[in-house]
Amino acid sequence: MVHGQEVTNGDHPRKGSTKLLRSPRHNLSRRHKPKSKVFSPFVRGLSWGVGFMGTILLSASLGTAIAVYTPIAQLVLPFLPAPLGSLATDGLRQLGTYSLGRPVNVLVMGVDRVEGTENPEAEFNGRSDTILLVRFEPEQGQVNMLSIPRDSQVRIPNVGITKINEANAYGGGQLAAQVVSDALNGVAVDRYVRLTTDTFKELVDAVGGVNVFVPADMQYTDQTQGLEINLEKGWQVLDGEQAEQFVRFRQDQYGDIGRVQRQQILLKALREKIQSPAIIPRLPALIGLVREHIDTNLTWEEMLALMNFSRQLEPENFQMVMLPGRFSDVGEYNRSYWIISDQGKNQVMTEFFAVESPVWSAPGENDGTLTNNVRIAIQNASGSPGMARQVSEFLQTQGFTNIYLSSDYPDRLEQTQVIAQQGNVAGANQLLANLGTGRVEASSIGEIESDFTIRVGQDWLERSQESFVSN
Numbered sequence: 051m052v053h054g055q056e057v058t059n060g061d062h063p064r065k066g067s068t069k070l071l072r073s074p075r076h077n078l079s080r081r082h083k084p085k086s087k088v089f090s091p092f093v094r095g096l097s098w099g100v101g102f103m104g105t106i107l108l109s110a111s112l113g114t115a116i117a118v119y120t121p122i123a124q125l126v127l128p129f130l131p132a133p134l135g136s137l138a139t140d141g142l143r144q145l146g147t148y149s150l151g152r153p154v155n156v157l158v159m160g161v162d163r164v165e166g167t168e169n170p171e172a173e174f175n176g177r178s179d180t181i182l183l184v185r186f187e188p189e190q191g192q193v194n195m196l197s198i199p200r201d202s203q204v205r206i207p208n209v210g211i212t213k214i215n216e217a218n219a220y221g222g223g224q225l226a227a228q229v230v231s232d233a234l235n236g237v238a239v240d241r242y243v244r245l246t247t248d249t250f251k252e253l254v255d256a257v258g259g260v261n262v263f264v265p266a267d268m269q270y271t272d273q274t275q276g277l278e279i280n281l282e283k284g285w286q287v288l289d290g291e292q293a294e295q296f297v298r299f300r301q302d303q304y305g306d307i308g309r310v311q312r313q314q315i316l317l318k319a320l321r322e323k324i325q326s327p328a329i330i331p332r333l334p335a336l337i338g339l340v341r342e343h344i345d346t347n348l349t350w351e352e353m354l355a356l357m358n359f360s361r362q363l364e365p366e367n368f369q370m371v372m373l374p375g376r377f378s379d380v381g382e383y384n385r386s387y388w389i390i391s392d393q394g395k396n397q398v399m400t401e402f403f404a405v406e407s408p409v410w411s412a413p414g415e416n417d418g419t420l421t422n423n424v425r426i427a428i429q430n431a432s433g434s435p436g437m438a439r440q441v442s443e444f445l446q447t448q449g450f451t452n453i454y455l456s457s458d459y460p461d462r463l464e465q466t467q468v469i470a471q472q473g474n475v476a477g478a479n480q481l482l483a484n485l486g487t488g489r490v491e492a493s494s495i496g497e498i499e500s501d502f503t504i505r506v507g508q509d510w511l512e513r514s515q516e517s518f519v520s521n
Contacts, residue, residue, distance in 0.1 A: 150188035163246040203387035251290030371473035372494035427497035431459035463507035469496035
């Protein structure tokens with residue numbers, strides 16, 4: 051995984067020992083805490099790298115940020131406090147010596163904290179409220195993130211058919227990684243990261259809040275969980291408590307799937323916040339937060355390699371998708387599940403994780419080719435009445451036959467979005483070419499029953515007016 055000197059380290063959750071690193075000195079299967087307050091310049095550099103990459107992984111696990119998209123290290127150096135000043139010399143050079151040598155898959159989980167235990171690792175053995183599988187692709191310079199609904203129906207060894215969020219509670223990170231691999235066509239899970247979900251508010255507060263569009267008023271009280279949600283519709287800067295409310299709200303038509311969509315929205319908001327220079331003075335506090343609330347089998351050097359890779363990414367090289375499926379029908383099982391779609395899963399695993407489908411597919415079935423019967427939902431986000439219907443009629447002239455109008459999007463967009471709801475980014479780009487305007491949104495924040503969701507922006511209005519004039 052990392053270029054450097056030769057050493058063997060790390061346990062693969064399915065296949066035992068595997069060589070991921072060529073110079074590991076630490077196997078961080080426990081939380082990262084400094085053993086001494088006296089650091090050499092090199093160790094200070096490593097500490098900075100761990101905190102920086104750990105912050106990224108922490109953010110991702112809670113539906114926040116997985117990557118920094120600007121080479122921020124040079125911006126940070128003048129603002130570092132005295133204890134980290136050595137990064138300007140030996141430390142920064144050491145950070146730059148580690149890089150990814152092959153694609154790496156990291157399972158990131160936000161887990162319910164287990165109270166009343168003296169074992170520091172046991173507090174991470176709750177059910178996983180958030181489950182993400184993140185693939186770092188060095189050759190393509192890309193990060194792909196799969197959101198796995200916590201109610202996904204899976205088989206857990208020695209347990210039986212149940213929800214995937216229970217795997218961590220039954221067997222920790224290793225069992226959770228095995229269950230995810232078994233459910234997703236045998237995909238390799240190289241490492242895992244676990245964090246307690248009660249750190250979410252601290253994280254958002256540590257970055258100074260996040261700018262999020264709340265699509266509708268959210269009011270809900272759950273006495274059993276001590277949860278009270280009160281958010282107003284519109285653009286807001288959410289603090290930690292409000293961001294937690296935004297994620298945990300379930301009283302909409304999508305239930306837990308709506309939570310997954312809002313996690314992806316927060317991910318984008320945190321990504322934008324962390325790439326801003328305004329985050330620089332807050333980085334030391336973020337490092338301390340991560341050290342207290344992370345459990346992983348990543349080594350420090352592996353984190354440095356991921357950090358160095360992630361900070362060079364461009365925004366368009368970060369793609370998000372949700373595991374395709376459906377809600378179980380009433381009475382179908384003795385509890386509610388997210389039933390994974392085999393065809394959708396095969397397409398996502400092939401396109402996002404380079405895992406071949408275990409079953410034969412007809413040509414064009416799972417290769418991203420856009421067919422005329424794909425299900426397209428259209429939302430008007432232009433602020434001008436009738437634009438959704440106009441786009442629908444236009445696409446029908448292009449041969450598309452399975453189109454439906456959805457309710458207007460409550461925010462006004464300048465640019466049309468083509469959302470690859472089921473992960474078919476190649477098809478979304480073909481659809482974008484048909485429209486002739488807009489951009490592809492590589493996430494699953496649209497209508498969940500669609501293959502693609504088009505949010506019609508003001509650019510379509512301008513395009514239609516130009517077309518009218520030219521004719």
